[in-house]
Amino acid sequence: MIPAAFEYYRPKDMAGVLSILEEHGDDARVMAGGHSLIPMMKLRMADVPHLIDLQDVGGMSEIEIDADAIKIGALVTQSDIIDNAALADVAPILREAALQISDPQVRYMGTLGGNVANGDPGNDMPGLMQCLDASFTVVGQDGERVIPARDFYEAAYVTAREDGEVLTAVTIPRPKGGHAYEKQKRKIGDYATAAASVQIVNDGGKCVSAAIAMTNLSDTPVFSKTAGDALVGTSVDDAALKIAVAAMLGDIDPTEDNRGPVAFKNHVAGVILRRAIARAWSRA
Amino acid sequence: MSKKKHVTLNVNGKTEEFLAEPRELLIYTLRERLNITGPHIGCETSHCGACTVTINGKSVKSCTMFAVQAEGAEITTIEGIGGPDNLHPLQEAFKEHHGLQCGYCTPGMITRATKLLEEIPNPTEAEIRFGMAGNLCRCTGYQNIVKSIQAAAAQMSAAKEAAE
Numbered sequence: 001m002i003p004a005a006f007e008y009y010r011p012k013d014m015a016g017v018l019s020i021l022e023e024h025g026d027d028a029r030v031m032a033g034g035h036s037l038i039p040m041m042k043l044r045m046a047d048v049p050h051l052i053d054l055q056d057v058g059g060m061s062e063i064e065i066d067a068d069a070i071k072i073g074a075l076v077t078q079s080d081i082i083d084n085a086a087l088a089d090v091a092p093i094l095r096e097a098a099l100q101i102s103d104p105q106v107r108y109m110g111t112l113g114g115n116v117a118n119g120d121p122g123n124d125m126p127g128l129m130q131c132l133d134a135s136f137t138v139v140g141q142d143g144e145r146v147i148p149a150r151d152f153y154e155a156a157y158v159t160a161r162e163d164g165e166v167l168t169a170v171t172i173p174r175p176k177g178g179h180a181y182e183k184q185k186r187k188i189g190d191y192a193t194a195a196a197s198v199q200i201v202n203d204g205g206k207c208v209s210a211a212i213a214m215t216n217l218s219d220t221p222v223f224s225k226t227a228g229d230a231l232v233g234t235s236v237d238d239a240a241l242k243i244a245v246a247a248m249l250g251d252i253d254p255t256e257d258n259r260g261p262v263a264f265k266n267h268v269a270g271v272i273l274r275r276a277i278a279r280a281w282s283r284a
Numbered sequence: 285m286s287k288k289k290h291v292t293l294n295v296n297g298k299t300e301e302f303l304a305e306p307r308e309l310l311i312y313t314l315r316e317r318l319n320i321t322g323p324h325i326g327c328e329t330s331h332c333g334a335c336t337v338t339i340n341g342k343s344v345k346s347c348t349m350f351a352v353q354a355e356g357a358e359i360t361t362i363e364g365i366g367g368p369d370n371l372h373p374l375q376e377a378f379k380e381h382h383g384l385q386c387g388y389c390t391p392g393m394i395t396r397a398t399k400l401l402e403e404i405p406n407p408t409e410a411e412i413r414f415g416m417a418g419n420l421c422r423c424t425g426y427q428n429i430v431k432s433i434q435a436a437a438a439q440m441s442a443a444k445e446a447a448e
Contacts, residue, residue, distance in 0.1 A: 001309075001328045001347070005286040008306035008352050038348050039330055042309075051306065053353060079342075103418030105333060105396070108342040109349075188417045189331055 003041035003048075010053045017052055017166055018141055024050040026163045032075050033109035035102075036118045060113065060168055063087055070172045074113020079104070081112065091172060093179035093199060097128050100183045100195075116149070117167040119157040119220075122191030126153060127221035128181060131197035131213035134172040140165035153220035177201035177209070178284030182276035184268050186259065192216040193259045194269040196276035200231065202284035207231045212244070212277075217252035217269050224251040227273070236281045244277065245270045289352045295320060296364030310346040310354055311335045314361060322362035322391040326420070333419030336392035337361050343399045345418070362391035365398055373443070374398060374436040383432030385423030393419050397433050405444075406437050 011017050021028050028050035031037050040046035054060070060073035063084055070091055072081075078098040081087060088095040101107060101115075101124050115125040116136060129136075129149035136147050138161050152160045161167055176199070183195035195215035201208045210228040215221055226247035234240035254265035288303040293313075300318055311328075314320045314337070323346055326334030330348045337346045338360040366372030374394045377383065384390045393416070400407065400415040407415060412433050413426070421429060 003307045005305065005307055007286050008289055008350070010352075010355070034350075034353065035330065035348055038350070042329070055353070103333070104400075104415055105336060105343045105345045105418040106330065106348075109344060 001042040003038075004044060006041075006048050006051045008051050008053065010056050012056050014057055014059075014139060014166065014168070017054065017057060018139070018164065020050065020052050021164045021166070022141055028052060030054055030166050032111040032114040033077060034114075035106050035110045036114060036120060036123075054166075065090055065174075068174060070174060072112055072170045072172070074111060074117070074166075074168050074170070076112050078102075078107035078110050078112070078115075082107065091132070091175050091179075093128065093132070093175060093181055093197065094172075096179065097124050097181035097183075097197070100124065100181065100185075102189050106189070112170055113167050116152075116170060117159065117161060119153060119159045120191075121156050121219050121221065122216045124181075124183065124192065124195060124215055127195065127213040127215035127223075128197040129170065129172070130221050130223040131199055131211045132172045132175055133211065134170050136161075136167050137169040137171065138162075138165040138167050144168075146171070150223050156219040175199050178280040178282065180276040180279035180283070182272045182279065183215070184272050191259075194254075194265060194272045196269075196273045198273075198276040198280040200236070200277065200280045200284050202236075202281065205235055207234055207236050207240075207281075207284075210244075210277075212248060212273065214248060214252055214269060214273070217254045217265060219253075222248075222252050224248045226251065231277070236277065241274055241277060245273055248273055289355075291351050291355050293351070293354055293356075294358045296360060304351045306350060306352050308351045310337070310349045310351050310359075313351040314346060314359075320361050320363055323395070324388055324391060326388065326392075331420065332389070332392075333396060334389050334392040336396045336419060338395060338399055341399075343396045343418070360395070360398075362395050365394060372398070372436075373439045374401070374433070377432040377436035377439065378429075381432040381435055382428045383424065384421075384429075389419060389421045389423075393421065393429060397436070401433070401437055401440065406441055407433070409434070 029048045030052045060075040062073045064071040081098040115123045134149045147160045180198045184193045197213045200210040210231040212227040213223045227244045230244040293300045324334040326332035335346045
């Protein structure tokens with residue numbers, strides 16, 4: 001399990017990162033915790049002639065919470081998210097999701113930035129970020145730009161980030177109402193068979209807004225606007241749940257793999273979404 | 285052949301300096317270059333945790349880190365936790381409570397458990413099972429590993445209270 005040889009760089013600032021990316025184009029890749037990329041390099045499924053380690057680049061390890069939004073640096077780890085009490089207070093869904101990612105060793109190393117930038121449909125944070133209407137800041141030679149999470153994912157491992165750009169931060173509007181991240185997996189460390197992110201607002205027993213996104217049920221995360229809209233104006237009763245689940249099933253496109261055939265995945269997706277909505281509503 | 289990098293590590297309190305190809309995984313540095321063979325290679329795919337070491341206060345699977353990434357780091361392996369003449373309370377408890385059979389996973393288990401008990405000195409069974417989820421054992425069925433960690437936690441807490 002030895003990766004192919006590569007050149008290793010550990011620049012001290014983003015200018016250094018960007019100049020190496022410019023010089024080597026798509027032969028260069030940036031790495032944060034490396035817990036998605038290194039396994040792929042060991043399997044020789046990822047060929048990275050020039051590896052840029054971001055760990056010495058400053059300014060990407062902070063969690064900032066202000067009145068309207070939360071800004072999380074790309075190098076913040078899953079374990080940092082779990083341990084941050086202020087963050088768990090304003091956006092508890094982040095901690096709930098992070099605790100369901102892999103295992104303790106991997107959560108110490110794996111970062112939010114890597115999880116969302118990687119573009120693997122199995123990663124948990126992309127769907128959650130779509131649910132929360134987060135946006136991603138990327139920086140390149142032409143400066144910074146901000147891309148909504150709901151527009152970021154184009155296909156498996158294909159995102160709106162250009163080769164010469166680095167994802168530096170995630171900005172999340174402060175979530176309102178009740179939340180749930182529900183994940184069905186075969187074992188610890190596995191990707192989801194199906195997972196659902198739900199954030200829902202209750203006003204006097206009526207749902208006034210609901211955001212729903214699904215993980216690992218298509219080649220990208222799926223933000224299901226129709227499923228969320230189906231709950232708005234209802235008391236989130238069984239009839240509304242049925243319509244929401246049916247709407248979600250119309251938006252996903254699972255494929256058969258070692259987690260099961262398509263019919264099973266659709267079944268699990270429905271069960272998981274029902275549970276997630278029920279739990280989020282109970283907290284709303 | 286890629287350009288070798290100069291790497292300095294502090295392993296179990298000792299400074300180690302060498303030149304390494306960037307693709308050298310830390311587990312190979314420890315086992316083959318430094319002859320520190322406590323951390324084991326189990327699955328080599330980031331699943332089993334047999335290669336777990338502590339790096340700058342974090343439990344890390346050393347098969348999923350390049351030595352060059354650890355440049356400047358402080359690393360503790362099972363060898364730095366206790367030895368035959370001065371067993372760590374966790375090692376003692378694994379011995380007493382049959383927390384191992386073949387022993388292959390044990391260095392990783394105990395190294396991870398030291399960190400778990402730093403974070404949660406008196407964990408519940410559920411906290412132990414969740415906190416040890418990155419380490420696989422095919423012999424014990426985990427029951428005795430949980431018992432061992434609970435016993436070590438009780439012993440360490442009692443020793444700490446006695447010291448205070």
